[in-house]
Amino acid sequence: MAKTLEHIPLSAPSAGGLRSLLAYSDMLRNFVRKDIQVRYQGAALGFLWSLINPLVMIGLYVFVFSDVFKSTLPNYPLYLMAGLLHWNLFSQITGQSCDTLLANAGLVKKIYFPRLLVPISSVVFNVVLWLLAIALLFILYPFLGGKLHPVLAAYPVVLLFFLAFTFGVTLILSVLNVLFRDLKHLVDVILLFLFWVTPIVYQYHRIPPHLRELFALSPLVDYVLIFRGILYSGQLPDWHILAMAVAWTVASLALGLFIFNRYADSLVERL
Amino acid sequence: MRSLPDEVVQVEHVSKDFILHHNRVDSLKGKVVGLFKDRWRTRHEHFHALSDVSFTVRRGEAIGLMGRNGSGKSTLLQVIAGILKPTSGRVITRGRVAPLIELGVGFHPELTGEENVYLNASLYGFRNKDVRTRFDDIVEFSELAHFIDTPVKNYSSGMYMRLAFAIAVHLEPDVLLADEILAVGDAAFQEKCHDRIASLRRNGMSIVLVSHNEQQVRDFCNSFVRLDGGRVVETGTFRTKTAHAG
Ligand SMILES: Nc1ncnc2c1ncn2[C@@H]1O[C@H](COP(=O)(O)OP(=O)(O)O)[C@@H](O)[C@H]1O
Ligand SMILES: [Mg+2]
Numbered sequence: 209m210a211k212t213l214e215h216i217p218l219s220a221p222s223a224g225g226l227r228s229l230l231a232y233s234d235m236l237r238n239f240v241r242k243d244i245q246v247r248y249q250g251a252a253l254g255f256l257w258s259l260i261n262p263l264v265m266i267g268l269y270v271f272v273f274s275d276v277f278k279s280t281l282p283n284y285p286l287y288l289m290a291g292l293l294h295w296n297l298f299s300q301i302t303g304q305s306c307d308t309l310l311a312n313a314g315l316v317k318k319i320y321f322p323r324l325l326v327p328i329s330s331v332v333f334n335v336v337l338w339l340l341a342i343a344l345l346f347i348l349y350p351f352l353g354g355k356l357h358p359v360l361a362a363y364p365v366v367l368l369f370f371l372a373f374t375f376g377v378t379l380i381l382s383v384l385n386v387l388f389r390d391l392k393h394l395v396d397v398i399l400l401f402l403f404w405v406t407p408i409v410y411q412y413h414r415i416p417p418h419l420r421e422l423f424a425l426s427p428l429v430d431y432v433l434i435f436r437g438i439l440y441s442g443q444l445p446d447w448h449i450l451a452m453a454v455a456w457t458v459a460s461l462a463l464g465l466f467i468f469n470r471y472a473d474s475l476v477e478r479l
Numbered sequence: 480m481r482s483l484p485d486e487v488v489q490v491e492h493v494s495k496d497f498i499l500h501h502n503r504v505d506s507l508k509g510k511v512v513g514l515f516k517d518r519w520r521t522r523h524e525h526f527h528a529l530s531d532v533s534f535t536v537r538r539g540e541a542i543g544l545m546g547r548n549g550s551g552k553s554t555l556l557q558v559i560a561g562i563l564k565p566t567s568g569r570v571i572t573r574g575r576v577a578p579l580i581e582l583g584v585g586f587h588p589e590l591t592g593e594e595n596v597y598l599n600a601s602l603y604g605f606r607n608k609d610v611r612t613r614f615d616d617i618v619e620f621s622e623l624a625h626f627i628d629t630p631v632k633n634y635s636s637g638m639y640m641r642l643a644f645a646i647a648v649h650l651e652p653d654v655l656l657a658d659e660i661l662a663v664g665d666a667a668f669q670e671k672c673h674d675r676i677a678s679l680r681r682n683g684m685s686i687v688l689v690s691h692n693e694q695q696v697r698d699f700c701n702s703f704v705r706l707d708g709g710r711v712v713e714t715g716t717f718r719t720k721t722a723h724a725g
Contacts, residue, residue: 234606237601242587245589245590315584318578318581318584319585320562389505390506473563473564
């Protein structure tokens with residue numbers, strides 16, 4: 209027996225795939241605006257709160273590593289920020305996106321819209337909050353000892369790949385979280401672990417040589433090395449690190465989209 | 480008006496099974512312990528919420544879905560809306576389908592009435608610019624002009640429903656799927672809702688109306704489908720009512 213369901217969304221007759229997503233671009237906008245508004249309502253500093261957390265973190269690490277551990281790395285604050293800000297982006301998105309489907313269960317069970325919009329809006333929301341922090345980095349860039357290298361031009365492309373990688377992870381986690389509701393706690397632990405096995409606050413070559421190969425398997429290590437290469441050293445790392453990052457991104461996005469498209473609809477009845 | 484084929488909703492041999500998870504544990508710990516301990520294991524049971532349901536809704540037609548609690552009415556609406564996938568069979572819909580399974584879905588209490596109008600309408604796939612052109616009508620219909628810029632958490636439940644309903648009837652869908660939501664507000668407002676729906680129907684809108692209330696179904700619909708235990712047990716038409724025009 210046929211199993212198709214020819215469903216035509218409300219305002220986009222005969223739309224499918226990408227076109228139907230585009231038809232919902234205003235929903236995405238309204239959704240993200242709502243999340244930001246609700247989050248910072250009544251907060252005197254409003255949006256600025258999204259800066260305070262990373263600034264405090266950076267201040268603490270700079271103090272611990274420059275003054276306590278006497279790190280001799282030149283321009284340590286820039287070194288730190290280049291890695292830390294991108295780590296923050298990843299950990300905030302994955303940490304908060306786990307339960308997007310559950311958090312929006314009421315909607316998803318009562319209105320039909322492309323389900324992909326739920327994780328997309330969660331990612332966009334976190335990226336918007338993060339933009340302030342990265343803008344600050346670029347404003348401070350010359351004062352932190354950053355130079356205008358041609359390789360800076362690669363930054364937007366790398367950022368896009370990094371976001372695509374993170375989005376893929378988000379898709380996988382948001383589906384798994386419906387089946388295992390305590391996944392978020394596990395993700396928090398894994399994030400903590402990943403933070404310390406990624407050379408963000410310390411240098412890559414401080415990792416004992418026999419462990420380096422192992423650490424380098426982590427896509428976060430690859431991306432941190434690339435971001436720091438661009439923003440701190442002024443040169444891209446080895447091609448094999450770039451290749452690994454691209455491979456991870458393709459794998460994560462492909463698996464994430466596959467799992468999400470395959471299971472998101474049937475998960476609705478389990479929400 | 481767009482030219483659509485006459486059959487706007489075709490439900491063809493639709494069955495929907497739910498897997499009932501007795502003793503369900505959705506935690507990692509539960510799943511792991513369940514491997515060893517019987518008491519923690521989830522038992523699965525296939526539950527037939529809908530079995531071989533077929534019917535057709537034509538343009539401008541209003542069909543009443545009746546049946547006791549748990550007979551599968553809401554599930555059927557969710558399948559028609561595309562929210563749930565049928566286990567077998569298929570549904571073909573033509574035009575815009577607006578499921579009103581609950582009023583005010585997606586309203587956020589902290590946002591103002593106005594912000595919620597845009598948010599809610601966009602969930603149904605409406606562009607903000609299209610909502611803007613209808614905004615005054617929506618506000619006027621809801622009779623909430625004075626409160627539209629205050630957060631909806633301060634609305635009474637009647638006001639909340641009025642706003643939600645006003646949005647719904649201004650989406651101008653081709654098919655409205657309404658799940659026991661037509662008892663909104665006071666008698667005067669209900670009258671207004673009924674008039675609005677009647678005028679939308681004259682323009683060719685179809686309705687699938689879920690209701691307990693036989694009289695309401697009689698007032699609104701030209702035919703009905705009665706479900707029991709997920710099966711169609713009775714279908715019929717109301718001869719006195721012919722709202723078909725268009
Ligand atoms: N997501 C679900 N998972 C399991 N069972 C469900 C789910 N949704 C509905 N059911 C079951 O399907 C049956 C039909 O429910 P429903 O369609 O809501 O009935 P009605 O709207 O006619 O009262 C009920 O027995 C209900 O418990
Ligand atoms: Mg019901």
